[in-house]
């Protein structure tokens with residue numbers, strides 16, 4: 001650990017030496033990284049990208065430091081050739097939070113900057129399309145600001161006051177107008193309030209409204225709206241496509257239909273209360289979500305919360321089983337999108353059920369496992385489950401993935417619909433901050449398990465799956481490769497599973513959180529899942545941000561779809577493998 | 586095949602059992618409907634995954650004649666609200682409900698759809714779809730297991746059994762107005778709340 005810190009310090013120092021005037025080390029207790037002045041951000045980032053090789057901007061988020069009257073934007077960057085994260089921060093006064101936009105340098109920042117604008121009210125100067133992304137245009141206020149309160153507000157921090165004062169039940173609904181979860185601004189009158197109907201129709205899609213780009217030709221563009229209720233959007237996602245004939249000439253994803261305020265709720269919760277909420281992010285992969293969150297809190301808690309050996313192995317087993325489950329389902333649903341309605345999905349669901357049996361046995365719940373704790377896992381493996389897992393990973397799963405392979409991979413229709421469609425080049429993939437299978441299918445062999453190992457992944461022998469065409473077909477095939485690699489890891493993990501403790505400390509609800517920040521990331525089935533946490537030393541996180549891979553992978557969707565046929569949109573979206581719980585959070 | 590169709594008080598000779606049934610109009614009407622409830626193919630959140638699992642081979646919704654999930658509301662009888670209802674989405678849900686032809690049923694699946702669940706306090710969350718739609722069956726759980734969902738579906742069937750063709754609302758003379766679609770303003774606005782909101786404004790003015 002300290003070795004790593006030394007390396008990071010050396011890098012930081014060399015960057016500071018380059019710009020001694022307006023870059024300095026972040027010296028607050030428990031913080032890391034570099035502080036840059038807002039005015040110099042763009043030239044600074046350009047040098048970071050071109051000279052120091054930090055070519056991928058993985059996460060952008062804001063923090064509202066209300067007591068200090070400051071807004072901070074935090075950037076996490078890494079090199080696509082491997083190594084640890086570099087943290088860069090910019091501070092601006094809270095009264096006028098304006099920061100130059102990085103979209104020109106790192107197009108992958110586009111959605112994340114919009115999110116920071118939407119939820120925190122930080123304006124990014126020069127952003128081509130700065131409007132709300134998760135809430136709707138016209139919504140009142142910026143919800144993640146610390147002085148913004150929601151309608152059902154009961155207190156700053158959980159646990160709340162007694163709900164049964166003097167034996168009487170009090171519910172938050174009863175003293176709200178109409179008993180509903182709504183808040184209108186002062187003086188709001190529904191009679192005189194006039195919505196702009198046309199605006200409403202194109203809400204979030206204003207850029208598509210322009211009709212004719214080429215004044216010489218009499219063509220008309222057609223705007224097609226897919227979703228939010230559409231069988232191919234894997235939930236409630238919406239795409240607005242501008243077509244010329246059948247060809248997509250512009251596309252805008254619209255999201256937020258499942259925005260469940262994960263971060264606001266998370267900041268009211270205590271640290272341990274957030275664990276079950278992470279289950280509901282990417283609801284296929286609750287185990288790996290738990291892993292990411294546990295990792296970042298453990299980073300904050302320090303050495304003595306390092307999980308014991310047995311827990312480390314159990315964690316890896318669960319995370320890899322999750323990956324297999326996710327990829328099986330992704331393959332099944334992808335075939336749904338291609339038109340092979342439900343039969344391949346049924347095969348996938350069959351395997352999912354068997355893996356869920358394991359999860360249910362260890363955690364008590366099929367989907368929402370809530371199994372990890374800071375410093376280990378909550379329960380030991382029940383009797384007999386080890387044998388079951390062994391049978392799965394040695395016999396059943398290898399056979400089943402081969403079966404899926406045999407049925408689908410060489411299928412003529414699959415091949416002709418997928419090959420060469422929706423191409424994302426390696427340069428684009430990095431620029432758009434793509435992660436996980438999407439990045440690796442574009443020929444960039446970046447896998448956090450190998451590039452910046454966490455847990456005990458450095459002990460296992462596996463190959464980083466990579467494919468080189470960046471098309472839909474490769475994004476489909478890479479799921480097979482990854483399942484096979486996961487099976488390899490699982491075989492080693494189940495054979496090496498030691499005995500002993502499963503929790504580093506006594507089970508507890510409260511922890512002594514040191515002040516500071518931490519960013520923990522895991523290679524989730526869909527890509528880099530990161531949790532950025534700021535602690536002010538209390539029981540509740542001051543800032544809790546999720547770097548959601550599905551959300552950020554969507555940034556490249558427009559690029560992949562331009563020039564393709566409208567019918568292929570569905571295949572392209574399916575190949576990215578999104579889950580709306582994570583996209584919208 | 587005629588299970589549940591025959592009236593018990595009539596004797597049917599064994600040799601024509603299975604080809605002849607003596608029953609009432611209500612009974613055959615409901616018998617036909619209860620085995621062909623088509624749900625809408627419409628997943629909202631985590632609960633939708635368990636809904637799909639219910640359609641899978643292990644739990645097999647097809648046993649109830651319900652495996653035909655239709656993406657178009659025009660062909661559906663049952664709307665399964667499978668997940669968190671957000672303010673941004675609720676106008677669409679209400680619109681879809683209005684587009685469904687009668688007879689139609691609503692099943693609220695999971696804690697979120699029934700009352701907001703773990704996300705109840707969220708600023709973008711509607712604390713229960715029953716604030717907008719008439720719900721027929723609530724299934725508790727987060728997520729409900731597939732078994733629980735199956736039980737909920739059986740409850741829908743039981744509800745269908747009890748209906749009478751002479752009384753059902755879709756054959757009555759009163760026109761069906763549909764449910765007014767909520768509006769996205771500074772916060773979610775339910776048009777049905779207008780009178781109440783206005784009254785509050787007026788009271789405020791009076792006080793001032």
Ligand code: SF4
Pocket residue numbers: 280630631632667668669694695696697698702703726727728729
């Ligand atoms: S009830 Fe639970 S599982 Fe269902 S949508 Fe809500 S959070 Fe997800």
